[in-house]
Amino acid sequence: MKVLITDDEIQIRRGLRMKVDWEEEGFIVVEEASNGKEALELLQNINVDVVLTDIRMPIMDGIALAKHCQQEFPGIKVIVLSGYSDFEYVRSSMKEGVKDYLLKPVAPDELLEVLRKIRKEVEEDKRKQIESARIHVIAETHLQEVQDQFLLHLAKDEWLEFSYVLERLWQLQLEDLAQENIKVKFLSVEIRECEDNLTNLKKLCLPFQMICKEIAKELGGTYSFYDPSYANMVHFLKIIDLEQTNSTAILIKKVQQSVKTSLNLETVIGIGNTVTGLSEMKNGYISSLLSWSQSQLGSHSQVMNETVTRDVIYEFEPDFERQLTNAIEGMNIEAFKNTVNTVLKKTENQSVLSFCFVANRVFFLLGSLAKKYNMETKDIQKSMWNCQQSIGELNSQSKSIDHLIQLAQVIVEKISVARFSNGQLMDNIRQYLDEHYASEISLTSLSELFYINSSYLSDTFKNHIGKNYSEYLVELRVEKAKFFLEDERLKIIDVANLVGFSNSGYFSTVFKKHVGKTPVEFRNFLDINGKVIR
Template identity: 65%
Template sequence: MMKVIITDDEIQVRKGLRMKVDWEEEGFEIVAEASNGKEALELLENGVVDLIITDMRMPIMDGVELAKHCHEQFPNVKVIVLSGYSDFDFVRGSMKEGVRDYLLKPVAPDELEEALRRIRKEIEEEKQNQLESDRMRQLVHSHLQEVQDQYFLHLVKEEWLQLAMVKERLHQLQLEELAHEFVTVQFVTVEIRENDDKSKRLKEFGLPFQLLCKEIAKEHAGAYSFYDPNYTNMVQFLQLTDSKTPNRTSDLVKNVQENVKKYLHLETVIGIGNVVRGLKEFRNGYISSLLAWSQSQLGSESQVIDETGTREEVFDFSPDFERRLTNAIENVDFEVFKENLKKVLGRGENQSVMSFSMAANRVLFLLGSLAKKYDIETKDIQSTIWNCQQRIWELTSQHKVMEYLMQLAQLIVEKVRAARFSNHKLIDSIKHYLDEHYANEISLTSLSKLFHINSAYLSETFKNKVGQNFSDYLVSIRMEKAKQFLQDKHLKIIDVANLVGFSSSGYFSTVFKKHFGQTPVEFRKSIDT
């Protein structure tokens, strides 16, 4: 119901207006009455009101003066002025001062109903627009967090070769504290659970759970939360650790359990991974938290599984070894991949369960990264990735894990073969890669090496298929992303420049103006007009 205040110095007029229409049927509720404009303004300060119906002539403060104050102090409140015929021209002239409509006295019921319907439609449209605007602001405000989340996943699951570029990107994303050479962190995996008869409720709580975890992370120094779409009902935390504050992770875990129980009325199963040092160890730290979680018992009871005391030596998954596996897939040589897979997973009794699980997850992440790189994440591949993950967690048979990984690799090899021998599919894969990694320092040379293709051939083929050369396409992606970021007034121009891959705000502004015909500052001003 929309709230109404009736303002008139004559009580009989106020009573008459109450009786002229069925206010509830029209979608309105009369919440108060006032005998002059000053009283009405005081009432406005005490609660939310949508509409004021006021007489033109009143002592202390008349209707037009009231409308002016409403326009200045309560711009969302609509005002209908009642006036005699002699005041008609004056009231009509005051429409620009906040009066939305006027009615001649004595007011006919049908005219009042028609005016109320016009006002209601206008208010409903404005509220809907405001909701949409608020939603868009929320989306814009989450852009930085969204990019940060994507980069966390990139760090723990995808291939990255140049540490210096990773550190620079962390600075650009306002994650400087993670860029230190000897940074120590601990990953925590949190899953929400519910009784079997209410398990369908979990789908409804996915987004509230993620948002709650974001708020919890803000309360803990050096804590970040991110979401991996491959693991439903889960959120991952990254917690910086140091010797001065040894209880950071346990405090975070306790807070998560208490707040999820309090606000969502759900149980939590939490896996705490090993403390790892340096960016290159982030992946192992992330995997160890998943493996800790995988040791949980079935059921809906809250559990915490801490594997920090079970650290073992694992296979040295060096960048060189990772490159050999990657090259085998991209060169569509399944036999070479299988040979290398046996080296890391086929060591039999000489390998512990933890070491095998860690290495198997590293291979699984590598294969998932390649599927994403070539934009070949089909339902078959996604299903096989999930089945691989399940076999690794269950670990009832090392042979079964290797079998599933080889099956996944075979699927990806065939998809990569199709992409590499089709210019159309290859260029689509490259476009997809650029859409995902537009902010990185990407050159034609690095791109050609990444996709194992001659740079001159790539340049010519890309332009023929896309209609733009590689550099122009990359700039256009960055500029469109920049427009999205610029809508968030909390971000400075240099922040936006960094987010889309520019280290200099001046150069970013030059490119932006060349692309759109206005500077970033001018674009921001145009949004408000």
């Protein structure tokens, strides 16, 4: 630990150096100063842990130096040396930043005792800082993961209530997207290997995602997220400012240069259409994927900007989506086949983009249903891969339809098994709750979502989980709240909102009932143990 000795008498400074074996005690005297002003100038350029200073000095005394250290360098521990006549003055100044004091003449054993005490405090402070930084990183990472997940839900139109979406955007610090009639554009960015760089792309996906996060944060009004359905890709959601006509070009240039410089990889970028409002975001997202899908194979950078307008895009009507969902949930594969064939074959005489648009919407729908029932088996993954590849090829409409039907068949079979296996069905429902715990999901709406009787769901849930639905949801929210309470920057009402409580008073009552402490008491308990992020 580094020490700065401050005294206007050089003999005293030399004497202090000789009173203890500094290095053996884990200290090193890095500098000396003859007054407080000189000491402060030194502190601007060197890192110091401990300042040992006389109280009586010209220009600036020790107490004034301690006050400045408290304001400008709060991590430094100040030890004051004083004569007996200054004892009461020094003791009263402890609140001004003085950590400890020693009476002159300084006895070696007393100096040693104070230094050891200070060393322990500094080491403990550093340990707490490291732990606080670790918790902060975890909290930031968790927030980013939740933001990414919600942006993906937004892009795929996987949300229930419009008012809930607006509220959730504010809770997740995405309030820029809650503007009325907001105009946005999606960009889908894929990384590809260079001829002389055959590194496994899988290993570079995480660094690629981190680069995109930094670019989005730097540019402002821009967000990036990852869709597991598309390997080696990151998607940008950019708010369109009509006054900045070149903002998209700046983003593209930044991405291409950063990825090339940092990872030595090429990028293929699909630019989507500008869309207005939250309800149009799915169309904007798919249009960026359609642009990307027009790229040529090969390891060279490309920017694809296919204009997709209403006169070439088949209108994907909500009734069509409901029919497909009902067919899958009702385990009626024939109804699914008939609906898909009827709608997709209408696009045969239209543009390839029109067919690809509708086929992708069907694919997204099936992917959402597979996720809803926690289907991560090899046959599901293989079917989804085949669908994605065939639609992306854009050269075989009948092949794409066949793959969609095959995927639907596998999903229907899995749903059938889940319906007749209470354990698997309850696991699917529990996973859904774990992801959507902050939403307003009643037992009735949950039963409708999974196409089962609410009374049957209530009884089966309790038998399988060991507690009723409402108890499980409340306990889940309380556990999530404990994590958010570690971040002192979040107000109690913010934590309540993040876990699904609209009223902080009711949240506090429920929290105390389950934890034995109010949220404030629980946070104070964490603070005492050094687990609160400041």
